[in-house]
Amino acid sequence: MAERGIGIGLIGLGTIGTGVVKVLQRNAAVIEQRLGFPLRVVRVADLDTETDRGVDLSSVRFDSDADGLIADPDVSIVIELIGGYDIAKRYTLAAIAAGKHVVTANKALLALHGAEIFGAAQRAGVDVGFEASVAGGIPILRSIREGLVANRIESLHGIMNGTTNYVLTQMESTGEAQEVVVKRAQDLGYAEADPTFDLEGVDAAHKLTLLAAMAFGAELTFKEIPTEGISGLAPVDFEAADEFGYRIKLLGIAKSHVDAGGAERIEARVHPTLIPKSSLLASVDGAMNAVAVTGDAVGPTLFYGAGAGELPTASAVVADLVEIAREIDRGGAGRVAPLSYLPDALRPVPLVPLGEISGRAYLRFTALDRAGVLGHIAGALGEHGIGIESVIQKGRGGEGDSVPVLVLTHPAQESALRAALERIDALPDVTAPTRLVRIEEGL
């Protein structure tokens, strides 16, 4: 084996799959200097066997037979890069059943079916690597699992979706409307033809589900994580955030809450967030990702890098290949539990209801440009115990025009905020639903 190397089968020769082949080919020498033997792609399966991907596959069996690839005795590690749920799940479980280790970038699959897949892998004595599924090239999973293993993790704050971060950064710098920026992101390849999963925070919530399991040992149900996307953010929100000293980022946030009796609940949510300009996360621009992790011993940490793209994602896939190849070479598997906690230490943990969460908030009211409107808004907020820290009233419209009223509140509980907004949105002078953006401090 040490002569021949470890045989790898790749299912899905799209952007990332092609990147994996490129990285394994061009960095073969340096990888072998670190690993001691070569990694060899012996077989590739894709429905499209015609398109030229610009990589040399002359020594590789390349066809559309994924089942044959899985069964091939020369294949020790199967890379699943087709994405989606059903077929990806079938191939992943088939590979595990065939005694093959699996490497995947499929966060959607693992967020929904992780327990089943990891359980099957454990029983079969094989490993599942998924570093590429969260934050692309950033080695965040390894860092939580091993680098920070000594810590009780207290909180996570992640910019984990490059598409939305690109859109937010562009909206902020150009003042353009969201649809204009999304169109450009699509033209540049930063956004999919249907970008809903990205823009609505679903992709970030998939990743947060995995990170929260690894950080807290908490089995969260992806669908229960409060998730709000960036649609509805307008150029005026970025101007106001700037004036208030903040930038707007789509964050995945997870925190551990332990009560006096030792009972733990997890706060987990995905939404656009105002964060102080001075925080490192605020400086993460364009399609880059970053995850801030605070541990009880290490304190605040941050991991930054490209969250997507052909070669950065391939970097993470190949890191998993190398780790698994070391295990195969040593005759082992299961060195580290995939979700950091051993399977029997993972447990369902209740979520903190969103209404209980406290913090300052940014509110964009849309109201008729009349004397007294701010008084009505402030009155309704006050009745719910919510103080106003700062107000920006943008240029006056004509009689009968609506104008934005931009408010920064003092810390308040979300349930109180929601009740106040319900009141306010029913006021005759308020002409559109109020936009709430939560604020995270202390990053």
Added chain:
Amino acid sequence: MAERGIGIGLIGLGTIGTGVVKVLQRNAAVIEQRLGFPLRVVRVADLDTETDRGVDLSSVRFDSDADGLIADPDVSIVIELIGGYDIAKRYTLAAIAAGKHVVTANKALLALHGAEIFGAAQRAGVDVGFEASVAGGIPILRSIREGLVANRIESLHGIMNGTTNYVLTQMESTGEAQEVVVKRAQDLGYAEADPTFDLEGVDAAHKLTLLAAMAFGAELTFKEIPTEGISGLAPVDFEAADEFGYRIKLLGIAKSHVDAGGAERIEARVHPTLIPKSSLLASVDGAMNAVAVTGDAVGPTLFYGAGAGELPTASAVVADLVEIAREIDRGGAGRVAPLSYLPDALRPVPLVPLGEISGRAYLRFTALDRAGVLGHIAGALGEHGIGIESVIQKGRGGEGDSVPVLVLTHPAQESALRAALERIDALPDVTAPTRLVRIEEGL
């Protein structure tokens, strides 16, 4: 063994050693939920067995007998936290010779004697963990060794000394002189009684030696790395850097240079550096550390966290304990080469001479406040092909007074700069040696 856990012996119960005991005690449950069995400190050796460190050592044998600790059959992993060279080296080699795994935070020892220690460990079939030796709690060594293993590393830029970063940040924000800030850092425990190793860049150069080996497979001789400390930086330098759009950080920098024929040389240096305010590294304040790593596949990455301190450093020590304990449990060692490259792939690589390095530079001239001085300076720079991009001349002194003349150059080779400065410093109007601070762009 799985019942009893892995036995650990700790030599050196100072700040970090005490932190290790604290972390192992308070996070015992969560560590066991991840590892599957406990880590037990069974023995501690320190010359001072009297001082109360505020940790419970009732179930631990605590005396001054380090040799006895090493020989103790209940001890599987020896933590060396006494620092320094001679005694630390003796204990480390003795532990290895006794078949014990070693965890250390001693960057000085490894930068000078790493080859000997790693070689002995390999022959003895034991592991040496040293995550805590570089950038404290940041899992940077694991990230380079495993997370970025797929990459040809192109460059490293690290803020790796918390003491100097604290001093620089404070000088910048308060405008105070360096000796005032250093005194305060000593009072706060951020600086040692003799802070020379920190302030003169020696500590950062130790760490850079280790990182360069891991990133490039390059055996560098620590003493050959051009190293310049922060002494000599004055408040006016921070003001000027700010006006020019930069902040000043003590960076360890290493880059791989491969010529057309494939021959590799390494650029490695430690010195105060002007970096653009917009870079993430520029936002790393106080005693925090960060290492930016660029790989050919992953692109730019950054790892941020506390670079020193009791618990952050303990976090890294315990991460190594857990990794080694997994190996002991599985009956293995040497899973990953300590310097990332397998021993026979490590090789001496020539350093790029400092004179060949090109970039823009900040120059603080000290000259008599006379008409024509700037002309003489500009003339001497121009004769060596060095263009001036920007000049700040601070407030006029009286006749015969010296004033700073602050210059930002266009990109120039260091040898040309040095030749020009030699010329300029000999001018009759120039009353003190010119201070050169190099600039790194593109971070």
